[in-house]
Amino acid sequence: MKSLRVVLSIPVLLAIVLTLFGCGATPTAAPTTAPPQAAAPTAVPATPVPAPMTMTFCAGADAVRLDPADLDDEPSWLPVDHIFEGLTVVKDTSGQPQPALAERWEASADLKEWTFYLRKGVTFSDGTPLNAESYLWNIYRQWDPSHPYADASKYATLGYYLFVDYFALGKKGDANAGLQEVQQIDEYTIKFVLKDPNPLFLQYTHVVPFEAVGKSSFETYDTEAYQHPVGTGPYVLEEWIKDDHLTLVRNPNYWDKASWPLDKIVFKIIPDASARLLAVKAGDCQGMNLVSPDDAAAAAGDPNLQITLRPPANVGYVRFNMSIAPLDDLNVRLALAHATDRQSIVDNLYSGLGKPAEQWMGPLYPGHNPDVKGYPFDLEKAKGYLKAAGLEDGFTIDFWYMPVARPYFPNAKVVAEAIAADWAKIGVIANLQTEDWGQYKLDLAAGKLPIFMFGWTPDYIDGSLLDVWFKDVPLGSGSQSQCCGFANEEVNDLLIQAGAILDEDERIEMYQRVAVIVNEIVPGVPIVHTSVPNIFSAKVQGFVPVPLKTDILRGVSIAK
Amino acid sequence: MTRYLIRRLLAAIPTLLGVSVVVFLFIHLIPGDPVRAMTRDNAPEEAVQKIRERLGLTRPLHEQYMIFMLGNDTAARLRYEVARLTGNPIPVPVVTQPFRGIARGDFGNSLVTGNAIVSELSTRLPATMELALAAVLFAILIGVPMGILAAIKRGTLVDTGSMLVALTGVSMPIYWLGLMGIMLFAVTLHWVPSGSRLGVDIALDRTTNFYLLDSIISGNWVALGDALRHLILPALVLGTVPMGVFARMTRSSMLEALNQDYVRTARAKGLRQSAVILRHTLKNALLPVVTVIGLETGYLFSGAVLTESIFGWPGLGRWLYQSIIYRDYTVIQGATLVIAVIFVFANLLVDFSYALIDPRIRYT
Numbered sequence: 068m069k070s071l072r073v074v075l076s077i078p079v080l081l082a083i084v085l086t087l088f089g090c091g092a093t094p095t096a097a098p099t100t101a102p103p104q105a106a107a108p109t110a111v112p113a114t115p116v117p118a119p120m121t122m123t124f125c126a127g128a129d130a131v132r133l134d135p136a137d138l139d140d141e142p143s144w145l146p147v148d149h150i151f152e153g154l155t156v157v158k159d160t161s162g163q164p165q166p167a168l169a170e171r172w173e174a175s176a177d178l179k180e181w182t183f184y185l186r187k188g189v190t191f192s193d194g195t196p197l198n199a200e201s202y203l204w205n206i207y208r209q210w211d212p213s214h215p216y217a218d219a220s221k222y223a224t225l226g227y228y229l230f231v232d233y234f235a236l237g238k239k240g241d242a243n244a245g246l247q248e249v250q251q252i253d254e255y256t257i258k259f260v261l262k263d264p265n266p267l268f269l270q271y272t273h274v275v276p277f278e279a280v281g282k283s284s285f286e287t288y289d290t291e292a293y294q295h296p297v298g299t300g301p302y303v304l305e306e307w308i309k310d311d312h313l314t315l316v317r318n319p320n321y322w323d324k325a326s327w328p329l330d331k332i333v334f335k336i337i338p339d340a341s342a343r344l345l346a347v348k349a350g351d352c353q354g355m356n357l358v359s360p361d362d363a364a365a366a367a368g369d370p371n372l373q374i375t376l377r378p379p380a381n382v383g384y385v386r387f388n389m390s391i392a393p394l395d396d397l398n399v400r401l402a403l404a405h406a407t408d409r410q411s412i413v414d415n416l417y418s419g420l421g422k423p424a425e426q427w428m429g430p431l432y433p434g435h436n437p438d439v440k441g442y443p444f445d446l447e448k449a450k451g452y453l454k455a456a457g458l459e460d461g462f463t464i465d466f467w468y469m470p471v472a473r474p475y476f477p478n479a480k481v482v483a484e485a486i487a488a489d490w491a492k493i494g495v496i497a498n499l500q501t502e503d504w505g506q507y508k509l510d511l512a513a514g515k516l517p518i519f520m521f522g523w524t525p526d527y528i529d530g531s532l533l534d535v536w537f538k539d540v541p542l543g544s545g546s547q548s549q550c551c552g553f554a555n556e557e558v559n560d561l562l563i564q565a566g567a568i569l570d571e572d573e574r575i576e577m578y579q580r581v582a583v584i585v586n587e588i589v590p591g592v593p594i595v596h597t598s599v600p601n602i603f604s605a606k607v608q609g610f611v612p613v614p615l616k617t618d619i620l621r622g623v624s625i626a627k
Numbered sequence: 628m629t630r631y632l633i634r635r636l637l638a639a640i641p642t643l644l645g646v647s648v649v650v651f652l653f654i655h656l657i658p659g660d661p662v663r664a665m666t667r668d669n670a671p672e673e674a675v676q677k678i679r680e681r682l683g684l685t686r687p688l689h690e691q692y693m694i695f696m697l698g699n700d701t702a703a704r705l706r707y708e709v710a711r712l713t714g715n716p717i718p719v720p721v722v723t724q725p726f727r728g729i730a731r732g733d734f735g736n737s738l739v740t741g742n743a744i745v746s747e748l749s750t751r752l753p754a755t756m757e758l759a760l761a762a763v764l765f766a767i768l769i770g771v772p773m774g775i776l777a778a779i780k781r782g783t784l785v786d787t788g789s790m791l792v793a794l795t796g797v798s799m800p801i802y803w804l805g806l807m808g809i810m811l812f813a814v815t816l817h818w819v820p821s822g823s824r825l826g827v828d829i830a831l832d833r834t835t836n837f838y839l840l841d842s843i844i845s846g847n848w849v850a851l852g853d854a855l856r857h858l859i860l861p862a863l864v865l866g867t868v869p870m871g872v873f874a875r876m877t878r879s880s881m882l883e884a885l886n887q888d889y890v891r892t893a894r895a896k897g898l899r900q901s902a903v904i905l906r907h908t909l910k911n912a913l914l915p916v917v918t919v920i921g922l923e924t925g926y927l928f929s930g931a932v933l934t935e936s937i938f939g940w941p942g943l944g945r946w947l948y949q950s951i952i953y954r955d956y957t958v959i960q961g962a963t964l965v966i967a968v969i970f971v972f973a974n975l976l977v978d979f980s981y982a983l984i985d986p987r988i989r990y991t
Contacts, residue, residue, distance in 0.1 A: 226675060
């Protein structure tokens with residue numbers, strides 16, 4: 068009986084041990100404290116060394132690759148933008164580029180030649196000085212086919228470098244390439260010569276393909292250089308345990324240390340949004356991204372937390388394929404637009420983080436037209452349009468929703484259901500459909516989806532965003548104009564003209580005119596602009612939410 | 628006994644081969660182009676085609692399977708030999724990514740990250756195994772004694788209470804339980820961390836990537852304590868369902884065994900209760916329990932997506948889940964195959980333990 072008692076007492080003993088273990092454990096160490104091995108011997112009075120200021124930031128997904136010329140995912144931007152720097156940087160809510168590696172720049176009168184004057188005294192984290200030659204190494208890699216690391220099928224998982232399609236800058240030697248020539252004027256001056264006038268070129272220079280990449284990493288690690296980044300940014304990679312954490316420490320050579328108070332940044336990966344919030348509440352993280360609207364609402368009442376909101380720069384929309392009946396009829400499109408209750412969707416599904424979209428570009432963009440008010444929710448009017456189209460009894464159509472979460476559609480299915488319920492009130496039955504995300508993008512580009520949800524988070528704040536949807540460029544070039552039967556000569560001409568002049572007022576006027584025409588054609592229904600939230604511990608100071616993709620911890624510090 | 632073991636091991640080979648065919652076909656028959664899925668929407672067709680060729684995706688399906696199993700060097704050599712023997716034109720060699728084939732331990736590289744799959748497995752498999760072992764250990768240590776107790780005290784409050792706990796464990800939604808656990812033990816009581824395998828300030832030489840083992844090998848007791856503190860909560864959460872299953876299975880097996888004649892005989896002989904229960908009843912009741920433990924262990928070793936996601940645990944389940952989202956088919960193939968191998972070996976272990984528990988099984 069004694070041995071039986073032993074067996075049966077195991078659970079009790081285990082419970083006691085676990086409880087004692089738990090109780091005996093000290094609370095999680097504050098992340099700002101020094102590691103145990105750094106403690107000074109107590110017998111010797113030592114000069115107090117300030118504890119390194121560490122921030123643990125809970126990210127929803129890990130970086131894929133740390134190579135600015137070969138990344139296509141937001142999680143990778145997060146560490147990459149702390150390790151590398153571009154010629155310019157966006158660091159405030161205006162979203163406009165300011166000097167970074169380039170101290171100043173100038174454009175020729177015809178907007179074809181852009182000259183950048185590099186900052187002196189900047190070095191890569193491996194000690195290599197930054198000059199025209201070392202800066203241009205990464206540009207040549209992407210643009211010049213004779214560069215030793217130009218073989219994108221070997222060095223880039225995307226199979227090509229971002230230059231090729233991102234800004235249509237093309238390849239050296241190609242008469243149609245957007246970038247025709249790169250000149251090294253002197254040790255610290257470089258010039259880009261473009262094929263066509265381009266007022267937007269400056270906007271490109273803060274985006275990842277224009278960041279300076281140290282070549283020593285490629286010379287040492289070859290195809291695995293993406294795991295050993297060398298940049299000129301404020302931090303260097305210390306440790307990367309995939310899907311667990313990625314640790315950055317100060318770049319000892321950085322030229323502007325004062326702007327980055329944190330000594331160490333740990334990006335800790337917790338995929339579940341609610342668990343990330345709990346990690347911040349527990350003090351294991353001091354900040355988090357990819358906040359769900361519900362969690363933002365839950366955090367709002369917690370005095371130990373603060374919520375920051377990026378200015379709403381994105382848009383989530385429903386697009387109609389105007390070449391598929393009955394969507395080829397303007398009355399049908401107007402009926403669906405007027406039967407969509409955007410206000411109710413935003414009020415009920417976005418926990419105060421969204422604003423109903425009245426047009427494709429939000430108020431932050433030059434070219435947003437304050438006179439365009441979209442399509443008021445009016446079921447009677449919608450029924451009238453359907454009647455005019457000869458479809459007063461309604462119709463049935465496939466409505467495709469995104470299978471992935473994005474800031475503008477954190478749960479696309481729920482939004483789709485709300486829209487379908489609205490449309491049902493005028494007799495339109497929307498069959499909700501979805502599929503694998505890769506296939507979804509292919510099918511919409513091929514014009515197979517009659518109605519689909521999509522959205523956009525920009526890389527820069529400019530009216531040329533409208534090109535994405537309405538400029539008449541070939542299929543497969545990123546434009547959604549041809550996928551959906553939208554072909555309007557006036558719009559196309561306006562967009563081409565606006566993309567080639569420097570006079571900002573004139574450009575804005577053109578984009579505003581486009582907004583009016585597009586609103587009349589109803590190529591879809593812009594649904595929402597969202598303010599992307601971050602949650603931080605109340606002790607975190609100095610975070611500036613920029614209206615672009617990444618959460619830059621410039622200026623961030625943690626109060627004691 | 629040895630012959631039995633060898634026979635079971637040999638039987639595993641065709642099973643694994645079959646699994647490799649199913650995994651390969653399953654991935655390749657899914658509609659859609661994996662290369663298009665992983666590249667930007669507006670990637671030039673020329674670049675996309677180059678990737679397809681580099682990965683060997685332009686080759687016929689049977690050749691792709693041959694490459695998958697034996698590597699592209701062997702496949703090229705076989706193609707050459709076949710052409711030579713049949714008198715067909717000698718095929719022009721195509722430059723593809725060097726790949727030695729899974730039969731030679733090369734799972735290739737991830738299409739999305741470019742990382743070697745073997746290298747990723749070497750960190751993720753230990754993470755999952757450490758968590759799964761701890762969860763199974765917890766489930767056995769709690770579930771089995773609870774089941775025994777419930778059987779012995781059948782019909783009493785102890786029985787009802789135990790089975791209530793077991794039923795709660797079986798029906799508990801892991802997601803909810805995990806979040807509640809973090810809320811209580813990490814946020815409110817600060818007993819354990821909210822997630823991850825190790826504190827960000829803890830240094831550890833990662834030799835085996837089993838953090839507990841690495842801590843012990845390197846004599847790093849700070850890391851050991853920290854790794855344990857990180858392990859406890861996810862292990863308890865993950866072990867809750869198996870604990871309930873083990874308890875219920877143990878109880879029913881014990882009840883069946885307790886009604887057998889040999890138990891009555893043992894009692895009639897005047898044996899002590901502990902001897903009757905442990906030596907006669909439990910040993911005979913163990914077979915179905917061991918079967919369930921084996922299956923659950925195999926299941927847990929294949930990764931627990933929810934637990935790993937909630938606790939930021941960089942394991943196999945999460946990796947596979949992400950790979951499916953990204954259509955990273957080399958990872959899907961590799962990880963699925965490894966999971967299949969784990970299941971096969973878990974079942975083999977169960978078979979071996981049958982032989983240990985019940986000598987009659989060796990001769991059947």
